[in-house]
Structure formats: structure tokens, C-alpha cells
Amino acid sequence: xxxxxxxxxxxxxxxxxxxxxxxxxxxxxxxxxxxxxxxxxxxxxxxxxxxxxxxxxxxxxxxxxxxxxxxxxxxxxxxxxxxxxxxxxxxxxxxxxxxxxxxxxxxxxxxxxxxxxxxxxxxxxxxxxxxxxxxxxxxxxxxxxxxxxxxxxxxxxxxxxxxxxxxxxxxxxxxxxxxxxxxxxxxxxxxxxxxxxxxxxxxxxxxxxxxxxxxxxxxxxxxxxxxxxxxxxxxxxxxxxxxxxxxxxxxxxxxxxxxxxxxxxxxxxxxxxxxxxxxxxxxxxxxxxxxxxxxxxxxxxxxxxxxxxxxxxxxxxxxxxxxxxxxxxxxxxxxxxxxxxxxxxxxxxxxxxxxxxxxxxxxxxxxxxxxxxxxxxxxxxxxxxxxxxxxxxxxxxxxxxxxxxxxxxxxxxxxxxxxxxxxxxxxxxxxxxxxxxxxxxxxxxxxxxxxxxxxxxxxxxxxxxxxxxxxxxxxxxxxxxxxxxxxxxxxxxxxxxxxxxxxxxxxxxxxxxxxxxxxxxxxxxxxxxxxxxxxxxxxxxxxxxxxxxxxxxxxxxxxxxxxxxxxxxxxxxxxxxxxxxxxxxxxxxxxxxxxxxxxxxxxxxxxxxxxxxxxxxxxxxxxxxxxxxxxxxxxxxxxxxxxxxxxxxxxxxxxxxxxxxxxxxxxxxxxxxxxxxxxxxxxxxxx
Numbered sequence: 001x002x003x004x005x006x007x008x009x010x011x012x013x014x015x016x017x018x019x020x021x022x023x024x025x026x027x028x029x030x031x032x033x034x035x036x037x038x039x040x041x042x043x044x045x046x047x048x049x050x051x052x053x054x055x056x057x058x059x060x061x062x063x064x065x066x067x068x069x070x071x072x073x074x075x076x077x078x079x080x081x082x083x084x085x086x087x088x089x090x091x092x093x094x095x096x097x098x099x100x101x102x103x104x105x106x107x108x109x110x111x112x113x114x115x116x117x118x119x120x121x122x123x124x125x126x127x128x129x130x131x132x133x134x135x136x137x138x139x140x141x142x143x144x145x146x147x148x149x150x151x152x153x154x155x156x157x158x159x160x161x162x163x164x165x166x167x168x169x170x171x172x173x174x175x176x177x178x179x180x181x182x183x184x185x186x187x188x189x190x191x192x193x194x195x196x197x198x199x200x201x202x203x204x205x206x207x208x209x210x211x212x213x214x215x216x217x218x219x220x221x222x223x224x225x226x227x228x229x230x231x232x233x234x235x236x237x238x239x240x241x242x243x244x245x246x247x248x249x250x251x252x253x254x255x256x257x258x259x260x261x262x263x264x265x266x267x268x269x270x271x272x273x274x275x276x277x278x279x280x281x282x283x284x285x286x287x288x289x290x291x292x293x294x295x296x297x298x299x300x301x302x303x304x305x306x307x308x309x310x311x312x313x314x315x316x317x318x319x320x321x322x323x324x325x326x327x328x329x330x331x332x333x334x335x336x337x338x339x340x341x342x343x344x345x346x347x348x349x350x351x352x353x354x355x356x357x358x359x360x361x362x363x364x365x366x367x368x369x370x371x372x373x374x375x376x377x378x379x380x381x382x383x384x385x386x387x388x389x390x391x392x393x394x395x396x397x398x399x400x401x402x403x404x405x406x407x408x409x410x411x412x413x414x415x416x417x418x419x420x421x422x423x424x425x426x427x428x429x430x431x432x433x434x435x436x437x438x439x440x441x442x443x444x445x446x447x448x449x450x451x452x453x454x455x456x457x458x459x460x461x462x463x464x465x466x467x468x469x470x471x472x473x474x475x476x477x478x479x480x481x482x483x484x485x486x487x488x489x490x491x492x493x494x495x496x497x498x499x500x501x502x503x504x505x506x507x508x509x510x511x512x513x514x515x516x517x518x519x520x521x522x523x524x525x526x527x528x529x530x531x532x533x534x535x536x537x538x539x540x541x542x543x544x545x546x547x548x549x550x551x552x553x554x555x556x557x558x559x560x561x562x563x564x565x566x567x568x569x570x571x572x573x574x575x576x577x578x579x580x581x582x583x584x585x586x587x588x589x590x591x592x593x594x595x596x597x598x599x600x601x602x603x604x605x606x607x608x609x610x611x612x613x614x615x616x617x618x619x620x621x622x623x624x625x626x627x628x629x630x631x632x633x634x635x636x637x638x639x640x641x642x643x644x645x646x647x648x649x650x651x652x653x654x655x656x657x658x659x660x661x662x663x664x665x666x667x668x669x670x671x672x673x674x675x676x677x678x679x680x681x682x683x684x685x686x687x
Contacts, residue, residue, distance in 0.1 A: 007048055011055050014045040018061040022155045050654055059131050059160035062651065063152060073145035073209070076136040080229055082122060082172065083141060084305055085288065085312040091267065094289070097311045098263050101291060104300050104308075110291060113239040114269045115257040116277070117286040117312055118224055120176030121205045123151065125225070127169040130161040137209070141305065150208050151175070153217035162250030165234070171251060173225035177204045178281045181220050183384055196359055200283040222282075224254040231294055238292045254282065259292060274315055286314040319378045319388055320346040327358065327371055327402050329409045331433035334517065335425040337404055337415055339364060341375070341387055348379050356385035360422045361404050368392075370399040408433075413570055418517075418560050425517060428570040430469040436462050438515045442470035446521050446614045447513030448502040452495045460484050470513070471574045473499055474581035507587040508620065510534060510578075514571075518561045521616035526551055529623070534585040538575065541566040597626025598673035605633050607650055608643030610663050615643075618666070625673050633658060641666045 018041055042061065049056040056062075088094040101110050122138040135151035136144040151157060154175065161169075177185065182200045189196055197203035207219035225246050228236060236242050243253050256273075260266045270287055277284040291297055291309040300308040322343040330338050339358040346353055356377055358364050367390060369375065374394040375387045404424045408415050413428030426434070439458050443450035450473070461467040466480055476499065481492035505513075508525035511534065519527075530551045531537045540547055541562040548559040565571055579585055604622050606615040606629065613621075618641060619629040633640060633652040640653040641661050653660050661669060 004052075007052060008055060011045065011048055014041055014048075015057075015060055017041060018045065019158070022061065046650070057131075058133070059158075061159075063159060073147065073211075075139075076134070076144050076146045078124060078136070078139075078142060078144060079170065081141050082124060082138040082144065083302065083307055084138075085310055086303075086306045088311050088313045089316075091270070091313075094266065094311065094313050095263055097289070098266065101300070101309070105296060109261045111259060111261050111293065112266070112289050113243075113257055113292045114260050114266060115226065115243075115288045115290070116254060116273060116280065116282075116284045117288045117314075118174040118176055118254060119199070119201045119283045119285045120174035120224075121201065121208055122172065123147070123175050123208075123223070124170060124172050125151070125157070127161055127165065127171070129166060130164040130169075132157070132159045145209070147208055149213045150210070150216040151223075153213055154221050154223050156252045157223045158250045163248055165249065170229040171225050171246065172227040172229070173223055173251075175204050175208050175221050175223050176200060176282055177207065177219060177221055179283060180281070181222075182283070185219060186384060223252060224282075225251045226253065237294055239290050239294065240292055242294070256280070260289075270313065277315070286312055288312050317378055318348060319376045320348055321374055321376055321391060322346045323374050324369070324371055324387075327364075327369070329404060331408060331410050331426055331431060334437075335408075335427070335431065335434055336423045337408070337426065339402070339404060341369065343375070343377070346377060348377065348385065353377065353379070353385045356387050358387060361417070361424060362422055364402055364404075368401065370395070370402055372396045372399045411570075413568060414564075416564050418557055418564070420557055427564045427568045430570045430574065432468075435467070435469055439467060439470045439473070441515055442513045443473070443502075444513075446616065447509055448505055449498075449509070450495075450502050451498040452491070453498070457484065457487075457495075469574055469577075471577035471581065474503075474578070474583070503582045504584055506617070506620070507532070507534065507584060508616065510584060511537065512616075514565070514574075516561055516565045518558045521614060522619065523554065523558060525616050525620050526554070528587060529620075532587050532589045534575070537562075538566045538572075597624075600626035602627045602638045603630050603636060604628065605630050605637050605640045605649055605653070606643075607640060608646035610641075610643040612663065612667070621670060625670075 021041075045060065046062050049060065049062060086097075088097060098110075098112070101112070102108050124136050124138075124144065125132060126134040132152070133148075134146065135148045136146050138144055152159065177200050179200065182197070182203055185203055186196045197206060203219070204221055207216050207221055210216055226243065228234065228242050228246065231237075231242055234245065236245050240257070240259060243257060246253050258265075258269055260269060266289060273284065273287055289311050291300070297307065297309040302308060322345075324341050324343045326342040328340045328342055330340065332338060339360070341356045341358055342354065343356070344354075358369060367387060369387055369390060372395070374391040376389050376391065377385055378388050379385055404415070406415055407413065408426035408428060408431055410433045411426065411428050411431040413426055413431060415424050415426050417424045428434075436458055439453075439462070440455055442448055443453040443458070453473070458467070461476075461484070464484075466476065467473065476496065478489075478492045478496055481487055481495055482489050487495075506528070508521075508528035511527055512519065512521050512524035527537055531540065541559075545559045545563045548554050548562055549556065599622065602622075604619075604627050606618055610618060622629055630637065633649050633656065635656055635658075637653070637656075637658045639659050639661050640649060641663070642650050642653075643663055650660065652658075
């Protein structure tokens with residue numbers, strides 16, 4: 001077998017292996033390999049496809065990586081209308097539907113298939129000769145939006161069918177987010193002060209319709225199919241067989257369906273799911289009842305918007321009335337003050353609930369929630385308790401509107417709400433509620449890079465009151481560290497050496513390490529380059545906030561964050577301690593270059609994890625040599641620097657033919673530029 005045939009065989013093996021591991025991870029929750037091993041396999045496949053484009057394929061796992069944000073969605077006309085379903089809001093309406101079904105078919109007991117109703121976003125998928133080519137939303141039923149790029153990021157959706165199907169196959173289903181994913185997504189948004197999604201359907205719709213496929217990929221959406229267009233072409237005669245055939249093709253189906261031949265059977269199914277839905281991993285708001293025999297459906301026809309052979313029974317929302325006893329305010333790791341209603345215990349969705357998040361002041365004001373109020377509570381997505389509304393008629397006399405405190409409830413420092421943000425935050429970096437996470441971040445690689453000072457050790461140091469803030473790191477004694485669990489003299493010596501070494505970190509890293517809200521690695525480096533002194537930056541932040549906005553990447557929100565941080569007395573004390581410890585507060589200002597710099601005008605994009613430095617540090621090196629660092633890849637990009645686990649920028653560079661440098665090549669280029677052997681400008685790069 002020749003080399004090309006070997007590569008072709010290896011490509012097929014890699015695709016099959018990656019698809020298998022994706023199913024184990026995303027569908028079965030039973031991964032067999034680590035993320036690192038998975039990424040290695042993906043990298044090998046990407047490299048083969050890069051070197052041999054003829055081996056690339058639209059159904060390759062590499063095509064799941066989202067590209068750059070789109071400017072808008074293209075409209076798509078559906079070959080067959082995507083209809084909605086009529087709703088039955090109670091069992092009488094469901095019985096009426098079943099009776100009419102029997103009368104139309106002259107059958108007292110027509111066979112129907114009952115399926116759990118997915119609360120998601122309806123989509124249509126097109127497969128050409130077994131390969132996924134296009135996907136669209138329902139839209140108005142006649143015209144939807146092309147969301148192909150976003151759908152490709154859904155790991156549970158195959159890009160190639162398990163069984164080849166000739167010609168065009170259209171299947172339909174729902175995109176959703178499971179309860180666990182919904183809870184994690186909203187928790188992250190709340191921590192970042194972002195507005196929360198109201199329910200899983202809202203989250204799925206917002207995620208699928210974002211113009212940035214990379215953001216869609218981060219949401220970990222799922223898809224379940226339940227309909228084949230023109231099923232008779234494939235010998236599919238019943239709804240039950242349709243679901244079986246979809247599974248045979250490798251398409252995910254929800255399961256839980258059951259054939260019913262009487263109204264009593266249907267009611268029994270409803271009884272099971274009315275409580276069983278709480279254990280279901282997907283948010284299910286009802287049951288869909290469909291005539292099983294597909295050939296009989298034309299006899300019943302359709303209305304303008306819905307078929308007459310199917311109906312959706314909606315479960316009434318489970319809401320319970322309870323009285324709020326208190327509203328507690330907690331402080332998260334980023335300083336966000338989060339209000340939580342504490343109430344008399346109630347039973348919801350199979351569990352006892354005593355607390356529900358109120359999210360932020362805007363949410364409290366909108367619902368006018370007060371201590372003492374009787375409120376209706378439910379579980380959003382059947383998992384997250386939330387206060388739905390206040391029963392104002394039962395409001396006790398003497399209640400007062402609730403306002404988040406102006407001082408942190410833990411440390412007493414000023415709590416502020418910055419322009420454009422929903423969250424109120426504590427400005428004190430030494431706040432005990434935040435101290436552990438802030439110390440961990442301070443010691444991280446992108447900040448002070450203190451090797452050995454990880455989460456477990458920080459936990460011990462905080463618990464034993466050896467650290468109350470990150471400035472205390474520089475007061476640690478060797479004997480204190482050596483006495484900790486799993487530490488000894490040698491480990492303590494190594495840690496103290498790493499702490500001493502961190503004092504000479506670049507100014508940008510020191511600014512980043514402070515943990516100022518909205519200030520990341522890149523912005524910190526830009527501020528260091530502009531002011532060359534932490535003391536000067538502090539002075540400007542207190543007295544010349546508008547000037548800060550002239551720094552690249554600094555707008556009103558970041559400028560206000562700097563002002564708030566540098567005017568907080570606790571933080572000023574932290575700076576004094578760091579200065580006294582000998583931490584680097586200044587850097588030499590760069591002198592004007594005598595001539596053109598070696599990379600003058602060259603545009604670089606960085607992606608992936610570099611082993612010898614962070615991306616921000618690499619960006620500083622590029623700028624020092626006259627280059628520019630951009631966030632997105634375009635035809636005007638001169639080089640893309642690629643580390644481990646690169647994202648979609650790597651794929652975009654390949655598609656545009658932009659030169660790619662791995663870390664070794666980048667370091668060689670740096671050395672050549674510094675030696676003067678490789679002076680290069682944007683003009684010479686084109687030649």
C-alpha cells in the first residue's frame with residue numbers, strides 16, 4: 001500500500017475514532033480518553049487535511065470548529081412548510097382531539113404514538129447522499145434562517161449518516177440545551193453580571209441564532225430528530241418506524257415514545273410523564289400525540305398552521321406559593337453581590353426547595369419582591385428555582401422595597417454598579433469572600449507565575465490564616481509552608497524561590513495579577529506600555545479617568561473599573577505591601593526606534609496555548625518589533641501563530657492560505673529578527 005493510501009486509511013480511522021469519542025462524551029457521558037488525547041487526534045487529522053486537501057471532506061470532525069462571526073443570516077425557503085402544533089391545555093381538549101380523530105377515520109381506537117415534547121427550537125436538516133449540507137430554523141414556517149455553521153458545532157448531530165441515503169433527505173427536529181447545561185450556562189452568566197436566559201428554550205434559541213459559531217460551540221447544544229419529509233420514499237409507514245429509522249441512520253432521537261390505542265392508554269402515559277419529566281435530562285413541557293399510520297394522515301388534512309393528525313398536550317406549569325422570610329446577599333469570587341430569596345420549604349419538580357436566586361437589583365425591582373411577600377415559585381428548566389411573581393393581594397403591611405447594600409455585606413467595602421452592567425460588585429480585593437480565588441489568579445501563569453502555589457495549597461494557607469490577601473504571599477516563611485499537609489523543607493524552599501522570582505515579573509503581568517474587574521492580560525499589557533509605572537497608572541485612574549479611554553482597548557467601563565479599584569483604601573494598602581515587598585512597579589519606557597523595526601506593519605494573530613509564554617506575552621514581543629496583533633484572521637493577516645489546542649482561527653488561516661507558525665517557528669523568527677538576519681516588513685512579506 002502506497003503512502004497516499006496509508007494516509008487515506010488513517011484519515012478514515014481518525015474520523016471514525018473522533019466521532020466515536022464525541023458520542024461517548026456528549027451523548028453517553030462516558031468518555032474513554034482525556035480532552036488532551038482527543039485534541040491530539042484532532043490535531044493529527046487537521047494536519048493531514050492541511051497537507052492533502054484532496055482528503056478533506058465536509059463531514060470531517062474538523063469542520064465542526066466554528067468560524068468567524070457572520071454579518072447576518074441568509075433566508076431559506078422550506079420545500080415543505082414547517083408547521084406548528086395545536087395545543088391541548090387540558091385533558092378534555094385532548095379527549096376531543098382523539099374523538100375527532102376516530103370519527104374521521106371511522107375507528108373508535110385509532111393508534112397514536114405519544115412522545116415527550118421537547119421545549120427547543122425547531123430546525124430542518126438537509127443531507128445530500130448522506131452528508132449534511134444545510135440546516136435552517138423554522139422561521140415563519142415558510143421561510144427560515146440558514147444556521148448551517150452553528151448546527152455543525154452540535155456534537156450530537158452527525159455530519160455523515162451511518163447508513164448512506166441517496167439523493168436529498170430532509171429531517172426535522174429540535175435543538176435544545178439539557179437541564180445540566182442550562183444551569184451551568186446561567187450560573188456563568190450570573191457570575192459575569194450578564195442577563196440570564198429565562199428557560200432552556202430561550203437559551204437554545206439564543207445560542208443557535210448567535211452570529212458567532214464559536215459562541216454556539218461553547219453552549220454545548222443538543223439536537224433530537226423526530227420527522228422525515230416524504231417518508232414513503234424510504235418505505236417508512238408509521239411514526240414509530242420513523243423514529244426507529246432515524247436511529248438507524250445515526251441521528252439522535254429523544255426516546256420515551258409509546259404506542260397507545262385508547263384514551264385510557266394516553267392518560268396513563270400523561271400520568272407517568274407529569275412526574276417523570278422531572279427526572280428527564282431535557283426540559284419537557286408536555287406530550288405530543290401523533291397518528292401513527294402515516295398513510296392515513298392526508299385524510300385528516302391540515303389547517304393554515306398545523307396538521308389535524310397531531311396535537312401537543314401542555315402540562316400546567318408547576319408553581320407553588322410560599323412566603324419569603326429573608327433575602328440574603330452573598331459575594332462571589334468576582335465580587336458580584338447576589339441576592340437570594342429564602343422562603344418556607346415547598347416541593348417542586350420532585351425536590352424540596354427553600355431558596356431561589358433573585359439575580360440582581362433590576363430583577364428585584366421589576367417584580368417588586370420584598371421580605372414578607374407571598375410569591376409563586378417554579379423551577380426554570382425544571383432545575384433552577386425562580387420567583388415567578390408576587391401575590392400582591394397577600395402582601396403584609398409594612399413591607400419595604402429591597403435594595404442591595406451599598407457596602408459589601410462581608411467586608412464593608414464600597415459596592416458599586418458600573419455603567420452598562422447589571423451586577424453590583426464589591427471593590428475590595430481583600431474581601432474574604434473573594435480572597436482565595438483572587439490569590440489563585442494572582443499566582444497563575446498569566447499573572448505572577450508562582451509555580452507550586454495552586455488551589456489546594458492556597459486553600460490551606462487561607463484556612464490557617466497565613467494568607468488574607470495576595471500581598472501576604474511575600475510575607476510567608478519557609479517553616480510555615482513546610483508545616484502544611486504534603487509539604488516539606490524542599491517543597492517549601494521551591495515555593496519561596498518561585499515567590500522571590502515573581503517580584504521581577506513584567507509590569508503588564510503585575511497589573512493583570514491585581515484582578516481588577518474587566519482588566520485582562522491584553523489590556524494590562526497595553527496599560528503598562530502606555531504608562532510604564534503602576535504608580536502613574538494609579539494616579540491617572542484616580543484623577544484623569546477620561547485620559548485612560550485613549551489607551552487601546554480601554555473604554556468607559558474599563559476606565560470606571562480602574563477608578564473604582566485604585567480609590568478603594570483596601571487596594572491602596574495592598575499596593576503599599578507589594579511595593580514594600582519589592583514587586584516590580586515600573587518598566588523602562590521604550591525609546592523611539594532609530595529606524596524601521598524588523599516587523600514594521602506586519603499583522604499577527606495568536607491562537608492556542610503556547611508552552612513558553614502566554615499569548616499576551618507573545619503579543620508584547622510582536623509589538624516590540626513593530627508588528628500588530630489582531631483578534632481575527634483575514635486576507636490581510638501576515639502570520640497566524642499557533643499553539644496547542646488552536647481554535648477556529650487556525651482553520652480560517654488554512655482556508656485563506658495565511659502562513660502559519662508553530663511555536664518553534666515563531667521563536668526562530670523572533671531570534672532572526674533580533675539578530676538582524678531577517679528584517680521583514682509588510683511589503684517584503686508579500687514577496
